Amino acid sequence: MNAIFEKLAMYFQFPFVxxxxxxxxxxxxxxxxxxxxxxxKRFSFIGDGLSHVAFGAMSVAAVVGLTNDMWxxxxxxILCAVLLLCSGQKAKIKGDAAVAMISVGAxxxxxxxxxxxxxxxxxxxxxCTTLFGTTSILTLTKLEVWLCAILSVAVVAVFVxxxxxIFAVTFDENFAQSAGTRVNxxxxxxxxxxxxxxxxxxxxxxxxxxxxxxxxxxxxAMRVFKSFRSVILCSAITSVLCAALGIxxxxxxxxxxxxxxxxxxxxxxxxxxxxxxxxxxxxx
Amino acid sequence: xxxxxxxxxSLGYDGKVVVEHLDFRVxxxxxxxxxxxxxxxxxxxxxxxxxxxxxLSGQITMGEGLRQTEIGYLPQQTVVQKDFPxxxxxxxxxxxxxxxxxxxxxRKKERDLARTNMQKMGVEHLAKHCYRExxxxxxxxxxxxxxxxxxxxxxxxxxxxxxxxxKVTAEMYELIYRLNREDKITVIMISHDIAAAVRYASxxxxxxxxxxxxxxxxxxxxxxxxxxxxAAEEVAL
Numbered sequence: 001m002n003a004i005f006e007k008l009a010m011y012f013q014f015p016f017v018x019x020x021x022x023x024x025x026x027x028x029x030x031x032x033x034x035x036x037x038x039x040x041k042r043f044s045f046i047g048d049g050l051s052h053v054a055f056g057a058m059s060v061a062a063v064v065g066l067t068n069d070m071w072x073x074x075x076x077x078i079l080c081a082v083l084l085l086c087s088g089q090k091a092k093i094k095g096d097a098a099v100a101m102i103s104v105g106a107x108x109x110x111x112x113x114x115x116x117x118x119x120x121x122x123x124x125x126x127x128c129t130t131l132f133g134t135t136s137i138l139t140l141t142k143l144e145v146w147l148c149a150i151l152s153v154a155v156v157a158v159f160v161x162x163x164x165x166i167f168a169v170t171f172d173e174n175f176a177q178s179a180g181t182r183v184n185x186x187x188x189x190x191x192x193x194x195x196x197x198x199x200x201x202x203x204x205x206x207x208x209x210x211x212x213x214x215x216x217x218x219x220x221a222m223r224v225f226k227s228f229r230s231v232i233l234c235s236a237i238t239s240v241l242c243a244a245l246g247i248x249x250x251x252x253x254x255x256x257x258x259x260x261x262x263x264x265x266x267x268x269x270x271x272x273x274x275x276x277x278x279x280x281x282x283x284x
Numbered sequence: 285x286x287x288x289x290x291x292x293x294s295l296g297y298d299g300k301v302v303v304e305h306l307d308f309r310v311x312x313x314x315x316x317x318x319x320x321x322x323x324x325x326x327x328x329x330x331x332x333x334x335x336x337x338x339x340l341s342g343q344i345t346m347g348e349g350l351r352q353t354e355i356g357y358l359p360q361q362t363v364v365q366k367d368f369p370x371x372x373x374x375x376x377x378x379x380x381x382x383x384x385x386x387x388x389x390x391r392k393k394e395r396d397l398a399r400t401n402m403q404k405m406g407v408e409h410l411a412k413h414c415y416r417e418x419x420x421x422x423x424x425x426x427x428x429x430x431x432x433x434x435x436x437x438x439x440x441x442x443x444x445x446x447x448x449x450x451k452v453t454a455e456m457y458e459l460i461y462r463l464n465r466e467d468k469i470t471v472i473m474i475s476h477d478i479a480a481a482v483r484y485a486s487x488x489x490x491x492x493x494x495x496x497x498x499x500x501x502x503x504x505x506x507x508x509x510x511x512x513x514x515a516a517e518e519v520a521l
Contacts, residue, residue, distance in 0.1 A: 040364060040368055041364065042364070160388070161388045162388065163388070163389075164377075164378070164381060164384075164388065164389065164390065165381065167370070167374065167378060168378040168381050170364075170368075171364070171365065171368055171370060171375065171378060172359065172362065172365070172378075174331075174334075174336060174357070174359045174362075175357050175359055175378075175379075175430070175431075176378070176381070177334075177336055178334040178335070178336060178355060178357040178359075178440075179353055179355075179357070179379070179381060179382040179434045180352065180353030180382045181381055181382070222367075222369050225369060226369050226371065226413075226414035226417070227369060227370060227371035227373075227374055227412075227414065228368075228369055228370045228371070228374050229371075229374065230369075231369045
């Protein structure tokens with residue numbers, strides 16, 4: 001046990017390990033806040049879909065030769081998020097089908113473009129890095145950490161200020177609209193926030209992890225808690241703890257960061273499911 | 285004293301007309317039941333009254349100083365709500381949103397209003413319970429309490445007894461009737477249940493692509509269409 005702590009203490013002297021922990025926790029926190037509404041609105045796969053869109057846009061940016069691909073990636077991803085979340089009940093292609101279509105389409109086109117016009121010698125490794133974020137969380141700069149911190153504060157502020165409206169719109173869009181709540185405006189705000197979180201998170205931790213960070217904590221919390229507020233609080237705390245634990249384990253055991261966090265999330269989900277089952281049993 | 289007046293209203297979607305030439309008015313204190321077969325445009329009419337949809341042509345006028353946001357709406361349940369983690373209190377409070385403007389949090393007066401309406405609907409003891417674990421009748425009472433938080437004047441109810449058993453259905457109708465009589469709340473209700481409509485409503489609007497009947501309940505029972513519809517119901521029963 002002592003050996004493990006010594007190893008951790010040694011690693012924590014490196015700034016890149018500190019950065020990884022800070023950024024991992026912030027992203028886990030933000031995505032768990034958004035996760036509950038997304039899961040309830042049947043948009044669990046939107047993290048996956050949008051990160052594939054971001055991947056497609058990145059490939060195009062790389063081929064075109066943009067020095068800073070953010071200028072292309074962010075607008076394209078926001079546009080897709082708005083298309084998916086704001087078309088709502090009017091859309092001809094709905095929910096899961098629309099997400100699947102955009103996700104698969106963007107991934108395929110992105111990979112195709114990379115292959116056709118690639119400048120790099122090692123395509124599969126580039127693609128793998130984008131999808132799994134194997135190393136990027138360990139190569140963060142101070143600037144990126146600050147960017148992430150500012151973004152997280154903004155996401156939390158939006159969420160707290162609009163909390164009651166977000167609840168009303170998620171629970172019953174028609175009622176909220178009939179009572180004069182500007183449903184489309186809140187859907188738009190949510191779509192933009194989600195797109196921004198996903199694009200930044202994807203650069204840092206990879207697109208596989210971002211999807212897991214959005215859905216697992218909320219699903220776990222929903223096994224046990226029964227009011228909206230308690231589910232949100234529980235999923236935020238769970239998400240932060242799982243991310244921290246995952247990063248620590250990956251440092252000690254030398255496993256990939258992203259997939260270790262997801263593995264911890266899965267274990268916690270099973271624990272919560274068991275806890276929910278026991279609680280229900282105890283009640284009867 | 286008219287709360288809502290519709291003149292030569294045509295409704296539909298994607299350019300397809302569902303109902304046309306709708307002319308009717310609802311006065312303060314009325315209890316209007318909208319009846320008609322499936323697909324006759326009842327729900328479309330209700331969505332138009334709520335301004336969730338815009339009419340193809342014609343006009344809706346609101347009177348009595350009634351603002352669009354002061355309508356209490358009881359929608360049909362959605363799939364999302366079946367596994368939504370929300371306490372009864374949270375659901376009822378969300379009915380107060382229209383009186384808060386840009387202020388982000390519930391204040392004491394909103395909490396008091398929610399509590400009063402939960403008491404009125406007899407669900408106060410369930411305040412901390414999970415909405416999805418309640419019975420169908422309890423869920424409808426919770427949604428009615430939420431609608432009452434949003435209005436003091438006009439309730440729009442979309443099939444409020446769908447899926448409820450006979451005993452709970454009767455209780456629900458009594459509850460709505462009391463709100464209409466004692467609290468002087470104008471009620472507009474969509475219903476399949478012609479027998480109950482005739483028993484409780486003061487006016488009936490029967491639609492099927494064109495308005496087939498509009499007027500006081502007593503006259504509806506005498507009319508050819510009312511008799512035919514009632515007879516068909518009895519056969520079905």
